[in-house]
Amino acid sequence: MxxxxxxxxxxxxxxxxxxxxxxxxxxxxxxxxxxxxxxxxxxxxxxxxxxxxxxxxxxxxxxxxxxxxxxxxxxxxxxxxxxxxxxxxxxxxxxxxxxxxxxxxxxxxxxxxxxxxxxxxxxxxxxxxxxxxxxxxxxxxxxxxxxxxxxxxxxxxxxxxxANFETPGKVDLVKFMESHFMFNLPLEKFGYLTGRSLSTFNRDFRKTFQATPQKWLTRKRLELAHYQLTAYAKKPVDVYLEVGFEDLSHFSFAFKKHFGYIPTAISRR
Missing domain, CATH: 2.60.120.810 (Jelly Rolls)
Structure with missing residues (x-):
């Protein structure tokens, strides 16, 4: 590179x-x-x-x-x-x-x-x-x-x-995460953007979603990828970056683990 x-x-x-x-x-x-x-x-x-x-x-x-x-x-x-x-x-x-x-x-x-x-x-x-x-x-x-x-x-x-010098205030966690889950940021950054410390973010997240942030984020990204692949006939190589994965092979592995088949199998159906 x-x-x-x-x-x-x-x-x-x-x-x-x-x-x-x-x-x-x-x-x-x-x-x-x-x-x-x-x-x-x-x-x-x-x-x-x-x-x-x-x-x-x-x-x-x-x-x-x-x-x-x-x-x-x-x-x-x-x-x-x-x-x-x-x-x-x-x-x-x-x-x-x-x-x-x-x-x-x-x-x-x-x-x-x-x-x-x-x-x-x-x-x-x-x-x-x-x-x-x-x-x-x-x-x-x-x-x-x-x-x-x-x-x-x-x-x-x-x-x-x-001319707006305010810092992010505390926002609705569900609304924010449902619209920002595809961004692969450290949890500290998610906390900052929702107006929470890391510990408060983790506590509020588990209470709200009944899951850890890592598991919930992975599931949401995979579901979005599945939708993109099926609804728009996109290829995995055109999807994985946009839904929050950094590596195509890791995306394929996680996809198969969650859905039971690899993402390229969708285009063959």
Missing amino acids: EFKTNYINPDIKLSVFEDELFKTEALFEHHLLVWFISGETKIIQAGASYVFNAGDIFLIPRNQVATVINYPKDGLPHKAVAMHLTVERLRDFYSGIEVQSITDINDKIYAFKNHPLLQSCFSSLLPYFDLQEKFPEALAALKIKEAITILRTIDKNVDGIL
């Missing part, structure tokens, strides 16, 4: 991936603004999925969990520039700005296609990745402020995301 990440600043990076695919489960601690140079990315969230290609620019809100699958395409590597919009930088940016309170916050991914202002902001960073000199923090702060200002200019609703 050939995966390279070049940071010119802790909050600004260029990533290059040249293998067949690269998949990760991500809980975004900071808002992430991304510009694709080449390749393709599929992002799967609870109830939504997105596909982005060369030239696309998008914003992933923080505290959102997603499956991210990156592919090279058209003979070119998967290549992207990403900018972390941290809470600290955003607090500083909004300190002198009055923002109208927004109660219904949308956690969707914001897509900006190849907006010329954002593209210009990102492309101006490319020469710095080839320099040996240290990228000045003052310049990084200016570029990030430029990006935030452009976002607010082209989308008036983005303040509702960027």
Whole structure:
């Protein structure tokens, strides 16, 4: 696997991936603004999925969990520039700005296609990745402020995301887990997203579902995989990553143990 990440600043990076695919489960601690140079990315969230290609620019809100699958395409590597919009930088940016309170916050991914202002902001960073000199923090702060200002200019609703500094509160466990079970996150992360410590999450989970989190998650992922294979005639290789498994052979083993037959047997019925 050939995966390279070049940071010119802790909050600004260029990533290059040249293998067949690269998949990760991500809980975004900071808002992430991304510009694709080449390749393709599929992002799967609870109830939504997105596909982005060369030239696309998008914003992933923080505290959102997603499956991210990156592919090279058209003979070119998967290549992207990403900018972390941290809470600290955003607090500083909004300190002198009055923002109208927004109660219904949308956690969707914001897509900006190849907006010329954002593209210009990102492309101006490319020469710095080839320099040996240290990228000045003052310049990084200016570029990030430029990006935030452009976002607010082209989308008036983005303040509702960027100026929201709250941490996740305690949420309904059944509703959350039924819509997020396909994400292969540590239990500590599930606890954080539901507003619970790890011990409280485990206690509430066993009481609510009458099972351990590991057993329940495996069963739900296998049931979703079975549905995808039967209802949409998908192949196991196209399903296992999206339902939360990391390895095809492990998926096949667990599938047979649960259903009594291997997943490829469905297509032969």
